[in-house]
Amino acid sequence: MEAAHAHHGHGDHAHHPYGIMRWITTTNHKDIGTLYLVFSLTMFFIGGLLAMGIRLELLEPGMQFWRPEFFNQLTSMHGLIMVFGAIMPAFVGFANWQVPMMIGAPDMAFARMNNWSFWLLPVGATLLVASFFVPGGATAAGWTIYAPLSTQMGPGMDLAIFALHIMGASSIMGSINIITTILNMRAPGMTLMKMPLFVWTWLITAYLLIAVMPVLAGAVTMLLTDRHFGTNFxxxxxxxxxxxxxHVFWFFGHPEVYIMILPGFGIVSQVVPTFSRKPLFGYSSMVYATASIAILSFIVWAHHMFTVGMPAVAQLFFMYATMLIAVPTGVKVFNWIATMWKGSLTFETPMLFACGFIFVFSMGGFTGLVLAITPVDIQLQDTYYVVAHFHYVLVAGSLFALFAGVYFWIPKWTGHMYDELLGKWHFWLSMIFFNITFFPMHFTGLAGLPRRVPDYNMQFADFNFISSIGSFGFGLSQLILVYVVVKCIRGAGEKVSDKVWEGAHGLEWTLPSPPPYHTFETPPVVK
Amino acid sequence: MVSHAQANQQTLVKLLVVACAMFGFGFAMVPFYRVLCDALGLNSVLKPDLPPVNTQVDTGRFLTIEFDANLRSNLPWTFTPVEKSVRIHPGALTQVTFEVRNRSDRRVTGQAIPSFGPQLAGRYFKKLDCFCFTQQTLAPGEARRMPVVFVVEPGLPQDVNTVTLSYTFFEVEGKAGKDS
Known part of the structure; x- marks a missing residue:
């Protein structure tokens, strides 16, 4: 991969060191974007391995493989690694690659800080993964690290706290960079309301990150002082x-789940018009819907904690506010469908993933509406119904959007078309195995199977068996992605034109494929 | 790029201020949460309840109140109720005693947290005096008898005949040296 990049760089008069130092010292947004994406792919497989461990234990009732403490470490670390190691950095990687090219900027606003915000991530991730090997093992308090469990555990919890501090700092720096780039460095004529929707969603996401990542930092700092310095928060x-x-955690946590989905909305909003060969339907309503979702995300956090004992008035408020979010989300879904309406549709892999996203994400949205109803939620709190819900929006939502983005832009990034047949296999296997894994969880959850428990009653055996088989299939299918990506980077696959896709619009498609190391040093003029 | 540099610096400073302010906001949620809980009457288990007004002793009904005493794992105390249970009438003022002894050779401060079984009984269980209203500091080897004075309101649903009052003592770390 390095060789391929270095080769292109050379042709474009790039002045950078070669070999490993190129990647450590790089301040180039394309290099850093690649680093982010490779990092998140690695973490995706580590987190996936932990998920396989969970499903292995749950394959049959009874305890077969792990001790219960270790099972809890698996669930907690799977969540932490997927959220902070895989999904979030992957979207930042897309932002690094795409935002400057889409708005006609030469690079990110603070190139040196950009390098720093990436290289903090492997440090944080190492701390997190290393916590498996300290006495007492990794944190087992769930990805939400609720007190009082998290105030009691061993040094693995401290490592997780430091990892969250570091990864949070990385996110904040990344967001400052993205906002500054978008606000100050757009090409002449690129007004805010002419920006591609991916850029819009990232602008809003970056604001969310700046608003809530410090709150998480505060929450884990309080945990740390409670653990070691005698405070009593x-x-x-x-x-x-x-x-x-x-309360503090979910004030961060709810905007966080939108941080993980809004850039996905952005990617889908680029992909759907391209393969419908029509402009995006309702562009400005998409922008306003994204902004409304972001604002509403600050006033719904307590719907994660309906069972802690809240006054009925508060429960009603959080219930209605949560349901309100379905309105702007519905606007988006209808706009995507209206974009496809009477379009000249083709279903290349990015479009397949985008359509799959719309279908499966909507299902996750509907179970979200069910869970928003307080009395229903009190029944379903901490059951597999919740697990099904958030995997429908996070895996089939964020992750499928990321896959759509990878297939959509990788020909641009590498200059080579990916293997369409394998891409389609990747989509169909992912889609089918995803549903085999998570659809049965709706039933087990409704029947009362609690999450984060390594053993279960015999009555749940069949559905859990199906889920586990599905998850192994889903995990294996992801190897296709690695193969396709590596093949593209190594230059197998036909050369693509600048535009790559017949229906593509936007500044990044005016650049050569692959784009030279430095682009838009003279800003383009957008009419 | 150069023309952008100054504008970029200004944006950076503004965004950093927002990030720092939000870090502070996380901590500001702590006192805000306390105020809100007080205003809504949540989390009031550690404060004396107002004595019930116009309470008549319901002599036609007997209630069994059971007492349960627990220690959080690392607290080197013994903690027992003097009476295992009492039979009382709803509305009658009752006093019971708990005993606590520090088995270690250091000063230890503890805080007791009450809970009720069934949970809904807590609403009708009015504690007028309780050792859980303050932290208890025991010198090495010191023993103490501590009272709880309570009234169970006659409004307690008819199907509840037994109420368990359970206390768990937690060590208040970092407080051992000081007097309560």
Whole structure:
């Protein structure tokens, strides 16, 4: 991969060191984007391996493979790694590659800081993964690290706290960079309302990140001082309150779930018009819908904690506010469908993933509406119904959008078309195995199977068996992606034109494929 | 790029200020949460309840109140109720005693947290005096008898005949040296 990049770089009069130092010292947005994407792909497989461990234990009732403590470490670390290691950095990688090319900027605003925000990530990830090997093992308090569990665990919890600090700092720096780039460095004529929707969604996401990542940093700092410095934020005996942790965490956590989906909306909003050969339907309503989702995300956090004992008025408020989010989300889904309406549709892999996204994400959205209803949620709190819901929006939502983006832009990035047949296999296998894995969880959840428990009653055996088989299939299918990507990077596959896709519009498609190391040093003029 | 540099710096500073302010906001949620809980009457288990007004003792009904005493794992104390259970009438003022002893050779401060079984009984269980309203600091080897004075309101649903009052003592770390 390095060789391929270095080769292109050479042809474009790039002045950079070669070999490993190129990647460590790089300040080029394309290099850093690649680093982010490779990092997140690696973490995606580590997190996936942990998920396989979970499903292995749940293949049959009874305890077969792990001790219960280790099972809890698996679920907690799977969540933390997928959220902070895989999904979030992957979207930042897309932002690095695409935002400057889409708005006609030469690079990100703070190139040196960009390098730093990437290289913090492997440090944080190493701390996180290393926590498996300290006495007591990794954190087993769930990805939400609720107090009082998280105030009691061993040094693995401290490592997780430091990892969150570091990865949070990385996200904040990345977001500052993205906002500054978008606000200050657009090409002449590129007004805000002419920006591609991917750029818009990232602008809004970056604001969300700046608003809530510091709150998470505050929450884990309080955990740390409770653990080691005698403060009592969450310690009931000292006048604190563990429920307070849940409030602070979810004040971060709910905007966080939109941080993980809004750029996905952006990618889908680029892909669908391209393969429908029509402009995006309702561009400005898409922008306003994204902004409304972001604003609403700040006033719904307590729907994650309906069972902690809240006044009925508060429950009603959070229930209605949550349901309100379905309105702007519905606007988006209808706009995508209206874009396809009477379009000249073709279904290359990016479009398949985008359509799959719309279908499966909507299902996750509907189960979200079910869970928003307080009395229903009290029944379903912490069951597999919740697990099914958030995997439908996170895997089939964020992850499928990421896949759509990879297949959509990788010909541009490498100059070579990916293997269409394998791409389609990747889509269909992912789609089928995803549903085999997670659809049965709706039923087990409704029947009362609690999450984060390594053993279960015999009545759940069949559905869990199906889920586990599906998950192994899903995990294996992802190897196709690696093969396709490596093949593209190594230059197998036919050369593509600048435009790549017949229906593509936007500044990045005016550049050669692959784009030279430095692009838009003279800003293009957008009419 | 050069023409952008100054504007970029300004944006950077503004965004950094927002990030720092939000870090502070996380901590500001702590006192805000306390105020909100007080205003809504949540989390009031560690404060004396107002004595019930116009309470008549319901002599036609007997209630069994059971007492349960627990220690969080690392607290080197013994903690027991003097009476295992009492039979009372709803509305009657009752006093019971708990005993606690520090088995270690250091000063230890603890805080007791009450809970009720069934949970809904907590609403009708009015504690007028309780050792859980303050932190308890015990010198090495010190023993203490501590009272709880309570009234169970007659409004307690008829199908509840037994109420368990359970206390768990937690060590308040970092407080051992000081007097409560």
């Amino acid at each position: 969450f310690n009931a005996a000292g006048g604190g309150d563990p429920v307070l942790f849940q």
